[in-house]
Amino acid sequence: MEGKMMLTALLCIATVAVVNAGDPYFFYTWNVSYGNAAPLGVPQKVILINGQFPGPNINSTSNNNIVINVFNNLDEPFLLHWSGIQHRKNCWQDGLPGTTCPIMPGQNFTYHFQPKDQIGSYFYYPSTSLHRFAGGFGGLRVNSRLLIPVPYADPEDDYTVLINDWYTKSHTSIKNLLDSGRALGSPDGVLINGKSAKMDGKDQPLFTMKPGKTYKFRICNVGFKSTLNFRIQNHKMKLVEMEGSHVLQNDYDSLDVHVGQCFAVLVTADQAAKDYYMVASTRFLKKEMTSTGVLRYVGGSAQASTVLPKAPVGWAWSLNQFRSFRWNLTASAARPNPQGSYHYGKINITRTIKLVNSQQVVNGKLKFGLNGVSHIDTETPLKLAEYFQMAEKVFKYNVIKDEPGAMIKQLTVEPNVLNITFRTFVEVIFENREKSMQSYHLDGYSFFAVATEPGRWTPAKRENYNLLDAVSRHTVQVYPKSWSAILLTFDNAGMWNIRSENWERRYLGQQMYVSVLSPEKSLRDEYNIPLNAGLCGIVKGLSKPIIYS
Structure with missing residues (x-):
């Protein structure tokens, strides 16, 4: 098996090494399998990558060569798609049914792609059947190369926040439902990094912050149908990047993140040292559903207030927020030109x-x-x-x-x-x-x-x-x-x-x-x-x- 993995990786690399010489290579082996989880308290079968739900984060830099050998241990054909990665001249690595044959059960395929002249916040997910409803998704970040200046100081740390609506039905049940001609209906709840806090004072923090330090949060809506509003108790969010572009740095109390979108914000730990809730709630549905995750200050001991900041009302507010987003014309991109x-x-x-x-x-x-x-x-x-x-x-x-x-x-x-x-x-x-x-x-x-x-x-x-x-x-x-x-x-x-x-x-x-x-x-x-x-x-x-x- 190891020989097969090495041969596959070498064959993949050989196809593009002629044009990517000199850029670093990073190798991963991912095992895709089923597992059991209860994200909303209901036990169900989910898709794991190397035993993780959600899957592992990919932390890369512009022009890195990313080589991922994916082993399909499911009982169905499987593909992974890298949402937002442009795959310049290389749609063969896009991982969609229109470009790529699926990885059959018990087999593997080595993806090799390069985020050429890109920076930003992205994610990956399964593109076959309705596997995305079972998991298999994760964060994908592309950092700026050191020689390219970034229009803000380096944060103390960089966190990926995956928010999504969720169904407690299995992905096979959902597929059977849609194949029969019926509509899906509303989701059952909302998750933040695959979890929903119980708000009983016993929840473990998803992230920690040191008082006085500033952190980057990459917020991606990896869900199925719901716009989600994201906010953090008592904290402003300074928007600095969205889907690969530096933007004018405005402060927001909350952000509407539509399905498939990613925002990067800076958050400064400038409040009392205690716990705070990150909040994600549905928008534009008849019934609002909300999820929380704990953000903990280092050295703090007080629990977060159960009084959550409210989401905005109506889509006119969201439209006006869209109009406030502007490209930062003075910032450098992933390559050395403005x-x-x-x-x-x-x-x-x-x-x-x-x-x-x-x-x-x-x-x-x-x-x-x-x-x-x-x-x-x-x-x-x-x-x-x-x-x-x-x-x-x-x-x-x-x-x-x-x-x-x-x-x-x-x-x-x-x-x-x-x-x-x-x-x-x-x-x-x-x-x-x-x-x-x-x-x-x-x-x-x-x-x-x-x-x-x-x-x-x-x-x-x-x-x-x-x-x-x-x-x-x-x-x-x-x-x-x-x-x-x-x-x-x-x-x-x-x-x-x-x-x-x-x-x-x-x-x-x-x-x-x-x-x-x-x-x-x-x-x-x-x-x-x-x-x-x-x-x-x-x-x-x-x-x-x-x-x-």
Whole structure:
């Protein structure tokens, strides 16, 4: 087994070492298995990574090579996805059903990826089936290299805070429920780092702070459908980074963290030495659910007050908070040039794509979709079919229109893949015509979230765009009966997922892929398929072509 692990790692490294020479390598072995836990007091089967729930944190630095050998000890195929990591020229490591064959039970696969020219707060999770409902998620941080200045003093310590809604049903029960055509319903509670404090004075602290010191907290919503408001008793939070971008440093009493989003804040231990509660509670649901975790001052002995700070009310408050977020144009990025040198507001838009979400009952089963198409994953990953020039046997390009029209009459169920020209500057509008909260993520890229407003989008709305200092990020929320606009250059060749971060909606079709093909078959634009990549579906057993050089 050890020989197999070493060979797999060496094969993976060999595929990209030619372009990553000189950057440090960090090796991990992860064993994925089932275990028992009771996060909300109800015993249930969860997914462990090396015996941990949540999984281990990855602590890396810009341009590090991260090599993770994942052994699947489950009874189902399994994949891990690294949310927010851009995988420049390397969608093979994205770990999604559209790009990668799953790791079969009893087998392993070695991921090798590099957060190239990235910093920030991210997380990973299982992308197959509904495994995310059982766990398997964890934090992933990318620190700035020492030669790149950071716009705040080094904190005393760096903590990862994973907040999420949670169901006490097993992931298999949830899958059976959704496969039968029924809706999921509301979650059963909220967790902070896989736990919910009992508030009986006996809870152990999740984190400790020394009086007078300042700490960084990386807060990620790794949940399924609920926006969560996060706050700390008696403490201000200074927002310094979100999803890979330094931001203007404003103080907040609480933050709405939408599904899939990560914020980094600085918290100073400037209160009396005692315990305090961190609080996470649901937003925009009929019934508010709250979880707490203990934050303890070193040397303190008094228990935390059971009087918790209240969450804000209404989504207008959340919309105004979104508008307060601004990119820090004076801070350096992950590479030695100022972020503000990229004047995105002065680039001409070459294409506008409006994506409208909807839901319908199709053949007696609930489905969700974008622009009238409910996406289904294929036995042959889309990228593999494309790479082996067999795409026409698996999917069709551009089954949706860039402008879906005023009404979506009927959902069709099929793979949804949009072809986008390499290195074009594109405007994407997410228009939510429903009454529910939406959150969308784009793999492989950061985009500029330039606006979110109530109502329907029209070209006249461009007058309201922030074309100067909108935050570069990878997830954007869309409020009920509202729209959000993003701008980006599609300069990362590969097959990339656009999805709802509401996992009921994603599983039932509210996602799609964008194919970005380089006209020049060159390693400058995209890496070859890794030598250790599995082949499945109609490409199983074929020889791996070496197209690029």
